Amino acid sequence: MPSVCFYFQVHQPFRVKKYTFFDIGRDSSYFAGEGEGDLNNEWVMRKVADKSYIPTNKMLLDLLREYPSMGISFSFSGVVLEQMEKYSPETLESFRELVNTGRVELLGETYYHSLAFLYSREEFKRQVDMQRKKVEELFSVTPQVFRCTELFYSNEVARAARDMGFKGVLGEGVDHLLGWRSPNFIYRPQGLNDIKLFKKNYRLSDDIAFRFSSSGWKEHPLTADKFARWVSQLNGNGEVVNLFMDYETFGEHQWEETGIFNFLRSLPGEVLKDSDNDFITLSEAIERYKAHDEIDVPYVTSWADTERDTSAWTGNEMQRDALSKVYEIEEDVLRTKDKDIIDDWRKLQISDHFYYMGTKTMGDGVVHSYFSPYDSPYEAFISFMNALSDLKLRVEKKLNYKDEKNKVTFRQSI
Amino acid sequence: MFGWEFPPHNSGGLGTACLGITKSLSKKKTKVTFVLPKKIEGAESFLRIVSPETPYISFYSVDSPLSPYLDGKKYESYSTKGDSVYGRSLYEEVSRYSDFGWYIAGKEDFDVIHAHEWLSFGAGIKAKERSGKPFIAHIHATEFDRTGGEGINPRVYAIEKRGMEMADRVVAVSNLTKSIVVKHYGIPEEKVEVVHNGVEFEEEEGEFREVSKMKEHGKKMVLFVGRITLQKGPDYFIRAAKRVCEVCRDTFFVISGSGDMQCQMMEQVAREGLSDRVFFTGFMRGEKLRSLYRSADLFVMPSVSEPFGITPLESLINGTPVLISKQSGSSEVLMHALKVDFWDIDDMANKMICALNYDSLNRCLKENGRREVFSINWDKTADKLIKIYNNL
Secondary structure, X not given: OOEEXXXXXXXXXXXXXXXXXXXXXXXXXXXXXXXXXXXXXXXXXXXXXXXXXXXXXXXXXXXXXXXXXXXXXXXXXHHHHHHHHHHOHHHHHHHHHHHHOOOEEEEEOOOOOEOHHHHOHHHHHHHHHHHHHHHHHHHOOOOOXXXXXXXXXOHHHHHHHHHOOOOEEXXXXXXXXXXXXXXXXXXXXXXXXXXXXXXXOHHHHHHHHOOOOOOOOOOOOOOHHHHHHHHHHOOOOOOEEEEEEEHHHEOOOEOHHHOHHHHHHHHHHHHHOOOOOEEOOHHHHHHHOOEEEEEOOOOOEOOOOOOOOOHHHHOOHHHHHHHHHHHOOHHHHHHHOOHHHHHHHHHOOEHHHHHHOOOOXXXXXOHHHHHOOOOOHHHHHHHHHHHHHHHHHHHHHHHHHHHHHHHHHHHHHO | OEOOOOOOOOOOHHHHHHHHHHHHHHHOXXXXXXXXXXXXXXXXXOOOEEOOOOOOEEEEEOOOOOOOOOOHHHHHHHHHHOOOOOHHHHHHHHHHHHHHHHHHHHHOOOXXXXXXXXXXXXXXXXXXXXXXXXXXXXXXXXHHHHHOOOOOOHHHHHXXXXXXXHOOEEEEOOHHHHHHHHHHHOOOHHHEEEOOOOOOOOOOOOOOHHHHHHHHOOOEEEEEEOOOOHHHOHHHHHHHHHHHHXXXXXXXXXXXXXXXXXHHHHHHHHHOOOOOOEEEEEOOOHHHHHHHHHHOOEEEEOOOOEOOOOHHHHHHHOOOOEEEEOOEOHHHHOOOOEEEOOOOHHHHHHHHHXXXXXXXXXXXXXXXXXHHHOOOOHHHHHHHHHHHHHOO
16 A cells, blocks of 8 residues: 655755855955855756756656656755756746646745754745745646655644644654654644644655665665565555655765665556556545645754754754854845845855755765765855845945935925 | 884984884884894994883994984985985995895894885895895885975985885875876885875873964964975975965964975065065974974975875864864875975965864864874874784
């Protein structure tokens, strides 16, 4: 009976270019990195499109044609959609084709892939609305299920999602919060009856996303029929298998040479050999399965690092400093009513900036540095804080100018 | 083991490294006979000294009538100026030391010959010739580092090269040094092992008295420690200081050390109008130097070519974050440090300003750096050396 629920996250940040103290007050194009390298957002977008998005989309389109009952879910940050429009329209077009099959569901999230939920609930809601509008505009569908940035989840996230009209919400399958319960059922967030909760099956998800090519893993190499067997084994004690992962797993995190595309190509066939299995979208799962129990998640969990909490973004003093400095200017930024200033401020909220500043896994872990375009967390912090200082100057200038103008009109009016 | 200097009679990093290495080797029950080309005070020549603190190390010293102990400055002029007045006597001394290597190899019982720096390679080679035992050449710096690649002394180069060629294994203090050894000396890559240095800790407190007044007034201090020579990049430091001074009013700079570029640097400071912002303390050591480290808000090592560079490690131990050049061996072992290319004045100034003004950055660098530096110790160095000994 298990229904495989694939949800792929599609996101690319606007990375801050190398921005020195001497650029403050002189250069406001924070995200315009140049040259061949990871700080050139256009270059990265094209690279990932070539290696991952376009070939994977093509494969999924073929699979959807071959298995017409198959359903898949995606979530796009607004900033990745913006970059597709700008740098790789063909990628956007190929995603449209997928969505047009009617077999692909799109989820809701914050437009700026931000941590606003933790710092400003008002800003959070604005960004969720912005993302919803963007998705409607580009794909003509409306998100029904919500996933918070980096799979942030707590009772409060669920409540906020419910209040914004979502009927489902996603979270990490953190063991100590699930207790004896398995992630392979649908649940109710604490105290809420009108929204359903999906828990990521992190073992099976990470077998694909992280362990697929690791030769030290005892299951390596992972084949589609082996994975399909694991799925079928859940028959009788699970209804959904929530495979949540970054879409860049295919071709970018796991290179083509690892055999990841062959794996994906054969997986549906292998899973569907067992007629009890199928692939469905999250909304279909909500329709089909009832919530089995209520789950209490009093603090925010995420899908990152071994801690599965927010420490990947807020774990050290630099990260907390940078975050509080971004959010403390919210009121002034909005007061400028300057489209560019507000947009730059929001782009500086993208969670990746703070992830790059993480120091906890330096030395032993490689995950943060693998994903970082900077030489060190300190470099990430320096460019970010300098850019933010420039933004603050722009805000001050604008507000002073506005106040001056207001004074004039006030005087004129008397 | 053949060395050239040993604390407390040392002038620089080589003696400190030899002490750290022999101490940790002895802790790990590897017997070391340490040979020096000079007479140790109070000891008869050719007398073996067994130190009570380090039961596994014994010393040999050869009395050398020509030379009082070589101090840092003279060593510099020997090695960089070649045929200066001291030149001949230095080579004579090196040659005498080589002969002594032959002599000692006949007297002592040992399994491995380990020689530090070109000065002792001759002795190492002779000892190998007589005993047939394997010989390790340990490179702490090359002629290319000492001269910045210009005005290489061909005689020193030849001794270095021959030593490495005759050696069964070459040990380099960093990947940077290894690459120089491979590129400029034609030594096959697989023959060269990288063994990083370590650092010792002393728990102390207290700031440098002379600067505490300025610090009380909220001024921030940036520190340079090292010989004032081309290799250490003091000119880049001053040019970056100039840029910092243009935007940060409350910052001052301290240069601790001496060297052949000192006058030139003082003139540069005066010319730039920085005499009230950049101060020279002269050469300092011991507790005074450590208190200077503790007073600083940022330590900078802008070396043009630094085989290892122990000063940033000393700074971190004393709780001051560091900005180091990428052209240094210690940048290979320090993750929690700001790094720049020595020639990138703008970036150096940028990072100085940020480290001084973003408090959270300064504290993260300081705390993480201090934690990290404790893992860089001589025991690790000794472990790697023992592994190399066993694989010979």
